[in-house]
Amino acid sequence: MRVLIVEDEEGLVSALRIALQREGYAIDAALTHAGARERLSVNEYDVALIDVTLPDGDGLELARDIRDGGVECRSGRDMRVVMLTALGTLPDRVRGLDAGADDYIVKPFALAELSARLRAVLRREVRGASSSMRVGDITMDTARQVVHRGVREVDLTLKEFAVLRFLMSRPDHVVSAEQLLEHVWDEHTDPFTQTVRVTVGTLRRKLTVDDEEQVLHTAVGRGYRLRAADSAAARSS
Numbered sequence: 001m002r003v004l005i006v007e008d009e010e011g012l013v014s015a016l017r018i019a020l021q022r023e024g025y026a027i028d029a030a031l032t033h034a035g036a037r038e039r040l041s042v043n044e045y046d047v048a049l050i051d052v053t054l055p056d057g058d059g060l061e062l063a064r065d066i067r068d069g070g071v072e073c074r075s076g077r078d079m080r081v082v083m084l085t086a087l088g089t090l091p092d093r094v095r096g097l098d099a100g101a102d103d104y105i106v107k108p109f110a111l112a113e114l115s116a117r118l119r120a121v122l123r124r125e126v127r128g129a130s131s132s133m134r135v136g137d138i139t140m141d142t143a144r145q146v147v148h149r150g151v152r153e154v155d156l157t158l159k160e161f162a163v164l165r166f167l168m169s170r171p172d173h174v175v176s177a178e179q180l181l182e183h184v185w186d187e188h189t190d191p192f193t194q195t196v197r198v199t200v201g202t203l204r205r206k207l208t209v210d211d212e213e214q215v216l217h218t219a220v221g222r223g224y225r226l227r228a229a230d231s232a233a234a235r236s237s
Helices: 010-021 033-042 059-068 090-098 111-123 158-168 177-184 194-208 232-235
Strands: 002-006 028-029 048-050 082-086 103-106 134-135 138-141 147-149 153-154 214-221 222-226
Touching: 002 010, 002 033, 002 111, 002 147, 002 177, 010 147, 028 033, 028 232, 033 048, 033 059, 048 059, 048 111, 059 082, 082 090, 090 103, 103 111, 134 158, 138 158, 138 214, 158 177, 158 194, 177 194, 177 222, 194 214
Parallel strands: 002 028, 002 048, 048 082, 082 103
Antiparallel strands: 134 138, 138 147, 147 153, 214 222
């Protein structure tokens, strides 16, 4: 999942970038209101973390513009928005939620809490009410970053984990290489490299060992599909 951090405290941006990258998120950052609008217009994000007080504008205004279509946003009006602010009174929180925020986190906050809040708002877009995802016989615990195929634990890199999480959120749908590049890698990735193909290839091999059935398929010329049907059920049908 790809996250845009809109925050002018560079130390906090650095800490958030390190913490969230360790959990497999792709991170871009903007230090200003104008910088955020520019990135939103050219990149797709799953969630934006927005500080209320920015040097050149109001974070609440930015959140409202995202919801109302007042800012060009490639991700659309339904992109998740989490406000970050030192303003923690009840009226402040109400204004943030009324502006269209999905959540409102008061500084200072624990990184573990922020991570849990992120998982919660992202779950609203996909499926289920827990940190566990399941597609066929593949299960993923997004909080513990553990993946199993059946009873076998699958050892994945952070990037492979992020690719699988994105595919599991869209089971049986063809996901293009461009979509994966947009949502799993950050803006510093060279779009002309073979990084998506290589990562998907290693992920496929790790998901399928010995006589296990192939579940991650290539749709030639279109992208990749993670099959949702349980292998055993598919064979018996």
